[in-house]
Amino acid sequence: xxxxxTQPFAVWFTxxxxxxxACAWVGAYLLRFSGWLxxxxxxxxxxxxxxxxxxxxxxxxxxxxxxxxxxxxxMRRFREELIAVGKGCGLLVLFVMAARxxxxxxxxxxxxxxxxxxxxPVGVLSARRLSxxxxxxxxxxxxxxxxxxxxxxxxxxxxxxxxLKGAGWMGIRTLGFIxxxxxxxxxxxxxxxxxxxxxxLVAENDVEHVFIALPLNRYGDARRVFDILSQTFAEVxxxxxxxxxxxxxxxxxxxxxxxxxxxxxxxxxxxxLIVKRAxxxxxxxxxxxxISPLLALLAALVKWSSPGPVFYRQERCGLNGQPFQMLKFRxxxxxxxxxxxxxxxxxxxxxxxxxxxxxRQTSLDELPQLFNVLKGDMSLVGPRPERPxxxxxxxxxxxxxxxRHKVKAGITGWAQVHGWRGNTSLRKRVQYDLYYIxxxxxxxxxxxxxxxxxxxxxxxx
Numbered sequence: 001x002x003x004x005x006t007q008p009f010a011v012w013f014t015x016x017x018x019x020x021x022a023c024a025w026v027g028a029y030l031l032r033f034s035g036w037l038x039x040x041x042x043x044x045x046x047x048x049x050x051x052x053x054x055x056x057x058x059x060x061x062x063x064x065x066x067x068x069x070x071x072x073x074x075m076r077r078f079r080e081e082l083i084a085v086g087k088g089c090g091l092l093v094l095f096v097m098a099a100r101x102x103x104x105x106x107x108x109x110x111x112x113x114x115x116x117x118x119x120x121p122v123g124v125l126s127a128r129r130l131s132x133x134x135x136x137x138x139x140x141x142x143x144x145x146x147x148x149x150x151x152x153x154x155x156x157x158x159x160x161x162x163x164l165k166g167a168g169w170m171g172i173r174t175l176g177f178i179x180x181x182x183x184x185x186x187x188x189x190x191x192x193x194x195x196x197x198x199x200x201l202v203a204e205n206d207v208e209h210v211f212i213a214l215p216l217n218r219y220g221d222a223r224r225v226f227d228i229l230s231q232t233f234a235e236v237x238x239x240x241x242x243x244x245x246x247x248x249x250x251x252x253x254x255x256x257x258x259x260x261x262x263x264x265x266x267x268x269x270x271x272x273l274i275v276k277r278a279x280x281x282x283x284x285x286x287x288x289x290x291i292s293p294l295l296a297l298l299a300a301l302v303k304w305s306s307p308g309p310v311f312y313r314q315e316r317c318g319l320n321g322q323p324f325q326m327l328k329f330r331x332x333x334x335x336x337x338x339x340x341x342x343x344x345x346x347x348x349x350x351x352x353x354x355x356x357x358x359x360r361q362t363s364l365d366e367l368p369q370l371f372n373v374l375k376g377d378m379s380l381v382g383p384r385p386e387r388p389x390x391x392x393x394x395x396x397x398x399x400x401x402x403x404r405h406k407v408k409a410g411i412t413g414w415a416q417v418h419g420w421r422g423n424t425s426l427r428k429r430v431q432y433d434l435y436y437i438x439x440x441x442x443x444x445x446x447x448x449x450x451x452x453x454x455x456x457x458x459x460x461x
């Protein structure tokens with residue numbers, strides 16, 4: 001059901017979707033019969049294209065509604081819209097093909113239909129992103145605002161208030177908190193009343209959104225609050241208090257009507273894995289070609305500086321905790337750990353050779369890991385891999401440490417470019433690694449690679 005504030009936007013998006021679809025239909029015809037592509041059959045007239053346009057728009061309206069394109073709300077995520085557009089456009093193509101077969105239409109061109117299949121989602125999604133960008137700009141300036149109330153005054157409630165304030169583009173104005181225990185400390189927003197006052201406050205302040213943000217030990221009150229809000233027309237959302245349990249981003253699914261919350265799920269699956277692997281192979285191949293003279297020079301210097309092999313192979317754990325042999329240029333004598341076993345690297349490590357000290361400070365000893373990337377053991381960007389000996393210690397003392405292994409280990413990472421490497425806080429390192437896993441996208445990888453090249457890390461030793 002659409003609220004009164006979203007109904008005009010649903011109409012607007014309907015009009016822009018249909019306009020984009022019409023442009024894609026006509027554009028597919030013009031591109032197909034522009035003379036750029038060979039035409040083996042007699043060219044259908046432009047009138048035939050226009051005659052089919054009304055039917056295409058009617059089918060588009062049906063397909064888009066079935067796909068959920070007009071379930072408009074302020075907190076809709078781009079991923080949700082992308083999936084809905086893909087489903088809607090796919091349905092539309094099937095509807096059009098079925099209608100043309102049923103009617104035995106004279107306007108028939110497989111190439112034009114292929115072009116239409118490509119142009120439609122691009123046009124619809126582009127029009128929608130432009131519309132959202134304009135709407136977000138207006139909301140950030142104070143237009144198209146709605147009122148919200150937060151139930152609770154604890155940490156979760158305060159974080160919710162700060163998040164809503166920071167996301168001004170959503171146009172949700174928080175009026176204050178609701179609390180049955182008014183002695184609790186609250187933020188800079190006032191306590192408006194108790195849960196019993198909710199129906200009156202919602203009506204008097206024209207509140208459209210109520211966020212139930214109670215701590216985990218008060219979830220018994222959430223049902224009572226929901227029952228009270230059943231007397232109103234406000235949209236009710238439950239803010240999950242699971243910061244210590246969630247290793248990665250929270251996800252929600254529906255199992256036969258039963259809502260299920262995923263506490264440890266990674267964004268690295270499906271198409272994302274293909275994109276990331278393709279980036280790794282392409283960038284690594286180019287990088288190896290460009291730096292091959294440097295690799296040859298460093299290999300010769302390592303061989304000359306001290307007896308032993310050029311490369312140092314060390315067992316590390318990567319994706320899903322699987323061990324692999326990580327390569328480095330050797331920076332220590334061959335028997336450096338013979339008497340001590342695995343030792344954490346420290347500043348001014350006395351075990352380093354003179355060349356090894358330079359290689360570590362400049363991180364040039366990490367370059368052979370490009371071969372690990374090509375092999376598939378590692379990625380260019382990701383949490384740094386650790387030795388099994390240390391993992392056995394850290395998993396007992398560092399919360400969510402094992403969640404780092406939900407993705408491939410990387411040569412560089414979000415934690416490393418922010419200085420969290422070497423003998424620094426492991427908790428901070430894990431925090432930055434989990435942020436990277438949760439917020440991954442190709443541009444973030446490119447940003448991290450650029451930061452890695454431009455910055456010299458003082459904690460590299």
